[in-house]
Amino acid sequence: MITRPANSVIVLDFETTGLSPNQGDRAIEIGAVKLQNGMVVDTFQALMNPGFKISRFIEDYTGISNELLIDAASCETVMDRFADFIQGSNLVAHNASFDKRFLDAELTLINREYTGEFACSMLIARRLYQQAPNHTLGSLVDFNKIENDGVFHRALADSEMTAKLWLTILEDIHTRYFLANPTFKLLQQISKKSKSNVHAFLQNGSHR
DNA sequence: TGCCAGGCCCTCTTTAGGGCCTT
Numbered sequence: 240m241i242t243r244p245a246n247s248v249i250v251l252d253f254e255t256t257g258l259s260p261n262q263g264d265r266a267i268e269i270g271a272v273k274l275q276n277g278m279v280v281d282t283f284q285a286l287m288n289p290g291f292k293i294s295r296f297i298e299d300y301t302g303i304s305n306e307l308l309i310d311a312a313s314c315e316t317v318m319d320r321f322a323d324f325i326q327g328s329n330l331v332a333h334n335a336s337f338d339k340r341f342l343d344a345e346l347t348l349i350n351r352e353y354t355g356e357f358a359c360s361m362l363i364a365r366r367l368y369q370q371a372p373n374h375t376l377g378s379l380v381d382f383n384k385i386e387n388d389g390v391f392h393r394a395l396a397d398s399e400m401t402a403k404l405w406l407t408i409l410e411d412i413h414t415r416y417f418l419a420n421p422t423f424k425l426l427q428q429i430s431k432k433s434k435s436n437v438h439a440f441l442q443n444g445s446h447r
Numbered sequence: 448t449g450c451c452a453g454g455c456c457c458t459c460t461t462t463a464g465g466g467c468c469t470t
Contacts, residue, residue: 252469253469253470254470255469255470256470257451257452257470258451258452258453258469258470259451259452259453259470260452261452261453262451262452264452264470267470296470297470300470301470332469333468333469334454334455334467334468334469335469336453336454336455336468336469337452337453337454337468337469337470338469340452340453340454340469341469341470359455361455361467361468361469362455362456365455365456365467365468373467373468374467374468375467375468375469376468376469392470430455433456433457434456434457
């Protein structure tokens with residue numbers, strides 16, 4: 240267990256009907272964990288009914304069936320609750336540009352906003368774990384020998400895995416570069432460095 | 448019937464192309 244203080248963030252993951260809200264895709268499940276001082280202090284999980292039948296591909300990919308969604312609350316109802324949950328927190332997701340698009344689209348539909356900033360565990364992992372076979376969430380969990388129950392492509396399970404990956408990233412930064420409490424801003428900066436100079440950036444110390 | 452996105456990032460680059468990620 241990691242006991243060293245870590246950034247307080249909410250790690251989130253959407254399951255959706257497809258890849259693009261601009262093409263009419265909607266969220267069907269949101270999962271999130273709130274991390275404080277390296278510990279999970281709260282979770283959020285809810286299925287949501289997008290108002291139309293989801294494809295067989297998405298049923299197979301996520302294990303979420305149309306039958307399961309019939310009795311689920313609407314996207315509007317769930318996302319209103321989720322907007323309350325994330326207020327005041329910075330946000331993390333694996334391939335955050337994807338989840339941010341859906342978060343922005345769903346919240347726009349209900350005239351809600353959020354104040355936090357996003358960081359992307361995938362962009363950071365591409366720089367820190369350059370020797371990993373690839374940078375999918377599942378591969379990074381395997382690569383870092385992160386404990387898991389084998390459930391993937393469900394929102395809460397994926398957000399929990401991403402949260403463990405996030406804590407592993409914080410731990411590795413501490414171990415490699417003696418940075419005990421890397422700030423959220425520093426993690427955002429890492430994701431914008433080139434692969435070749437991220438090591439020098441973290442060794443430099445000017446960001447301490 | 449067949450196809451559909453978007454951002455990041457590398458390189459055989461920058462007047463571009465294509466792979467990686469997410470569902």
